[in-house]
Structures are given as structure tokens and as C-alpha cells.
Amino acid sequence: IFKSEVKFQHVKHPKGHRSLHKLNRGQEIRPETEREEILSFCVCFSSTAWASYMTNSPTVIVMIGLPARGKTYMSKKLTRYLNWIGVPTKVFNLGVYRREAVRAYKSYDFFRHDNEEAMKIRKQCALVALQDVKEYLMEEGGQIAVFDATNTTRERRDLIQAFVKEYSFKVFFVESVCDDPDVIAANILEVKVSSPDYPEKHRERVMEDFLKRIECYKVTYQPLDPDDYDMDLSFIKVINVGQRFLVNRVQDYIQSKIVYYLMNIHVHSHSIYLSRHGESNHNVEGRIGGDAELSPRGKQFARALQEFIGEHKLSDLKVWTSQLRRTIQTAEELGVPYEQWKILNEIDAGVCEEMTYQMIQETFPEEFALRDQDKYHYRYPGGESYQDLVQRLEPVIMELERQGNVLVICHQAVMRCLLAYFLDKGAEDLPYMKCPLHTVLKLTPVAYGCKVEMFYLNVEAVNTHRDRPLPPGCKPRELQLEGEEPREKTHC
Incomplete structure (x- = not known):
């Protein structure tokens, strides 16, 4: 497959993580100087190889x-x-x-x-x-x-x-x-x-x-x-x-x-409701992954979600959760039957599970930088990438196409992947889609697309969204419009 003048060598990273480096014949590997070239090659190779596999x-x-x-x-x-x-x-x-x-x-x-x-x-x-x-x-x-x-x-x-x-x-x-x-x-x-x-x-x-x-x-x-x-x-x-x-x-x-x-898409009128679990203790602490329980505000959101279902008269609603406690505890407050799906579990962060982003940056600085450069294809050491998650969630999409009204109580990365399917978002945008806590999205398929309605249930929660890193040469600046709070805006 590869030309004879090019060879490949696996380079070991912290916790046994391995990545692929491209070397010319007889050339020594210098990760610190070749990092960007290597990453570009690997990303290109990964994307084309995956499409060819399909x-x-x-x-x-x-x-x-x-x-x-x-x-x-x-x-x-x-x-x-x-x-x-x-x-x-x-x-x-x-x-x-x-x-x-x-x-x-x-x-x-x-x-x-x-x-x-x-x-x-x-x-x-x-x-x-x-x-x-x-x-x-x-x-x-x-x-x-x-x-x-x-x-x-x-x-x-x-x-x-x-x-x-x-x-x-x-x-x-x-x-x-x-x-x-x-x-x-x-x-x-x-x-x-x-x-x-x-x-x-x-x-x-x-x-x-x-x-x-x-x-x-x-x-x-x-x-x-x-x-x-x-x-x-x-x-x-x-x-x-x-x-x-x-x-x-x-x-x-x-x-x-x-x-x-x-054979799985059915033309019938229905709506899909997507919601993250209520705020968890790990959310409050800024930690990713894990199996934390709901915070007091997370429990308050679960009760608000029950009221939302009652107000919208969703009596025939099916409810799906992951097998993690924070989604199950959110669903239990609804007082209706629910199904647990293991494939709805949050993206596996591998060795970075239950760490804060600051801890990851200090402990695994190379991994932190790599993920920022290509968040969709990057795979946590011992964990998953967004690309892996999309493949894992494919059966969920098939079932959502077949079902009537469904409420999916899930996690940030999972919700991004599901939302990207219905809104036709590409790999570059998918990992940065905003899916705030304590908010319900109602998706209603229409002729050639999907109608989206957003319902904020008026329960405060931390912001777990991490913005797309700035391109080289861009600097953040403060931009304040009349009547608004200061917000970040980028310019080049």
C-alpha cells in the first residue's frame, strides 16, 4: 500500500497510547519538531482510510x-x-x-x-x-x-x-x-x-x-x-x-x-426530544466522565423535566437513558417507564476519566494539544474518539427513525453526535455543538430537514461547553453590545 521509501514507526506515549509517525528512510524521529506534519498526515490517512473501508x-x-x-x-x-x-x-x-x-x-x-x-x-x-x-x-x-x-x-x-x-x-x-x-x-x-x-x-x-x-x-x-x-x-x-x-x-x-x-426510515409524524442529564457533582467540579450522581440543581432539573412532559401532554412518550447514574436519576423523577441503553453512555475518556481539563493539560500536555488540533478523530488513550462514538450510536439513530415520540436523556458528546445527524453537521463542527445542561431540544422531521425548538427549563447549571481553539494568529477580544453582558469574540 505504501511506497517503499516511506516507513512507519509506533511511538509510545503516556499510559501506553500509541500514535503513527511518518519517517523517511534512515531518518531519526523527532516528535517535538515534526508534530504538526505528522498529525496532518495521520488525520488525512485516518479519514481516507475510513471512507475506503466503508x-x-x-x-x-x-x-x-x-x-x-x-x-x-x-x-x-x-x-x-x-x-x-x-x-x-x-x-x-x-x-x-x-x-x-x-x-x-x-x-x-x-x-x-x-x-x-x-x-x-x-x-x-x-x-x-x-x-x-x-x-x-x-x-x-x-x-x-x-x-x-x-x-x-x-x-x-x-x-x-x-x-x-x-x-x-x-x-x-x-x-x-x-x-x-x-x-x-x-x-x-x-x-x-x-x-x-x-x-x-x-x-x-x-x-x-x-x-x-x-x-x-x-x-x-x-x-x-x-x-x-x-x-x-x-x-x-x-x-x-x-x-x-x-x-x-x-x-x-x-x-x-x-x-x-x-428499511428503517418511516415517514410518520413524530418528535424527538434530546436532553442531557441534570447537572452532576462532576459537572460542578469540572471533571469529565465518571459515574457521578446528580447535584442538588440536577435533581431540581429532573423535577422540572417531569413538569415539562406534563405540560406538553407527552403521554405516549418513550424515555431512553444511558446506564450511568446521572441519566437514570434524571429519568426516575419522571414517574414513567424508561429503557437503559449502554450505547448511550458518555464518550470514554480513557486515562483522562474523572480529570479536569486543567489536570489533563498538566498531566498529558501532548494529548491535550492533539485533541485541540483534531477533536473529532482524536482518541483518548485507552478511550474513544467522536468518530468511534458516531459508530457506536448508529443503532440509536436507526431506532429513532422507526419510533414515535422519544425522549433521550443522554450526555454532552452523545447529544452532539445525535444532533449532528438530524441537523446535517459535519465532523469539523460536531464536537463544538452547544448542548447546555437543563435544556430540552425538540426535533421534528419535516419534508427535507428538521425543525428545532429549544426549551430552557429555568434551572441554573454550570457551563460545560469548551469553545473551539483559536486558529494561529487569532486573538480574543471583548465585544459588548448594548444591553448585553461582555462576551468573547475572535478576530484574525
Whole structure:
């Protein structure tokens, strides 16, 4: 894998922690002078190696289905999930390309199969989009491209297969089939009324035109045929928004993860409530990790959380906690059944458990500096990284997608990871998301995203948030606005 002129040596750190150093042939190791170069190499190697582990060659996911069948909804959710688990993924929505080519949409006539001029434009848009797919996968470091379009004819799908074969990409088809008129109507009203195609947003006119557009596609629609023409393709059919599935010839690990995810997302109205445990004694002392009990203010928050649930009439609410005492004690005050999940335990700080940040900086100065340079990938000696935590929490995400209303009482790092999934935050921002104590976040999935509401329950608590370190050359300065307390702001 590696060139012969480069060798690698493990260097032992305090408490047996090991990191990888890059050496030229015959060169002595000098950690104090090569630290930044080594770290940059290791981070780059770690990220690319992880993505390669997930998928050994670039994959094009091709959506199939009539309009208003939830293809874009699935595309966006799937892309968000794959990016969250560390696989660089991007959606290429053909509607965007079509709107750039044809600035003013007039009516469903544009989608008639006998409109030759429009058919040429639509094919050209597809070719341009596929070229962008190629650039993303071959030049920009992407691993998966989601081609979000109707792709309802064999001619179009054969064109896509010729494209992926030319560049040695893998291809996986996702067909959404739905014959439930209520689901289709709800999708049109929720999503299409606000589409750029309909700037006037007149509900009745949008419904009428869009239903006629669907009829245009039905004339030439050729569903995937698992028994004959398409029997050798890799695909999943999602029937009536998850009531049934048909899976055919899954090729590799990443395709199996895609199938598993699509079989777990359910389109139903529900809300997810995220809250940290009440303030703990370790929080008050500034210590991380451990299994401390609630402080007096933490117990007060638990009672306030019970009142919050009663006021919002969340009678059908499921409650999940970790197996650590501070979340369990918070849940016990609610007076409702709760489930304990070991995988919801806080990030394992290894040898740094139950230490303050000042103690870590004094005892393990190199480790303290390394974590500041790459908080997402950094792994505590004998413990975990945020990247490890994301992988650990994947089953929780799957269950949250399947369930109704759920309250998750968890920890700061865990809440950051869960929140990053729902809000589509990347690895660089995830470890610095603010999740204050004694605050409830209500997440409600909407058409192509997530609505967030924040409820502060009016119980004081310490601030456990640690800001992102300043870039080299930046200095903090005090900035006070009228009517505000002084606050830190950075400038370069």
C-alpha cells in the first residue's frame, strides 16, 4: 500500500497510547519538531482510510420512481446518514439542472413524451449532471453520488449503466413505488406547493398541474423487472413508503448499509426530544466522565423535566437513558417507564476519566494539544474518539427513525453526535455543538430537514461547553453590545 521509501514507526506515549509517525528512510524521529506534519498526515490517512473501508470503489445511487414518491426525501436522508457515518456523499438533483436550463416553468406539457424539444433538454440535463457526478467521484474525493431523478425508462437507466461502466463505478438503484393516493396528495401539498416550479403557490393549481405531470410520466414508466430484464441489477424497491421491500443482488458492505437504513426510515409524524442529564457533582467540579450522581440543581432539573412532559401532554412518550447514574436519576423523577441503553453512555475518556481539563493539560500536555488540533478523530488513550462514538450510536439513530415520540436523556458528546445527524453537521463542527445542561431540544422531521425548538427549563447549571481553539494568529477580544453582558469574540 505504501511506497517503499516511506516507513512507519509506533511511538509510545503516556499510559501506553500509541500514535503513527511518518519517517523517511534512515531518518531519526523527532516528535517535538515534526508534530504538526505528522498529525496532518495521520488525520488525512485516518479519514481516507475510513471512507475506503466503508466502500472500496465509488458508487452511484440511482433513484427511480414517478414524481411525488418521496425520492428526494429519501435521497436527502440517505446522504445525511452516509456523511454522518463518514462516507463522503452528495446529491445531484436533476430538477435543479432542469430549472437552470429552462428558467420559466410553464406547465406539465414540458414533461409530455411527445414534446421532442423538451425531451432533448431533459436528456442534456441528465448528461451534464452525470459529468458532475464523475468529477465529484474522481476529482473531489467523493465516495457516493446520489442521482436524484425519475429515471423511469429503461433507455435512461441503460444510459446511466453505460456511464458507470465507463468509469468503473458501482451502481445501486433505489425505486420508490407508491399507489396510495392519500400519500401522493400529501406529498404534493407538503413539498411541491413550495417548489420553485410554482412561485404562485396556489394549492389547487399546483395539485392539478402536478397530477397531470405524473400522468405524463406514467405513459412511459417501466418499473424495475426483477424476474427478467433487471434481474442482474443491484437494487431495492421501497413499496408504499416502507410497507414492503424487494431487495435484489446487494453487492457489498455499503449497499447492505443503504438497504438497512432505507428499511428503517418511516415517514410518520413524530418528535424527538434530546436532553442531557441534570447537572452532576462532576459537572460542578469540572471533571469529565465518571459515574457521578446528580447535584442538588440536577435533581431540581429532573423535577422540572417531569413538569415539562406534563405540560406538553407527552403521554405516549418513550424515555431512553444511558446506564450511568446521572441519566437514570434524571429519568426516575419522571414517574414513567424508561429503557437503559449502554450505547448511550458518555464518550470514554480513557486515562483522562474523572480529570479536569486543567489536570489533563498538566498531566498529558501532548494529548491535550492533539485533541485541540483534531477533536473529532482524536482518541483518548485507552478511550474513544467522536468518530468511534458516531459508530457506536448508529443503532440509536436507526431506532429513532422507526419510533414515535422519544425522549433521550443522554450526555454532552452523545447529544452532539445525535444532533449532528438530524441537523446535517459535519465532523469539523460536531464536537463544538452547544448542548447546555437543563435544556430540552425538540426535533421534528419535516419534508427535507428538521425543525428545532429549544426549551430552557429555568434551572441554573454550570457551563460545560469548551469553545473551539483559536486558529494561529487569532486573538480574543471583548465585544459588548448594548444591553448585553461582555462576551468573547475572535478576530484574525
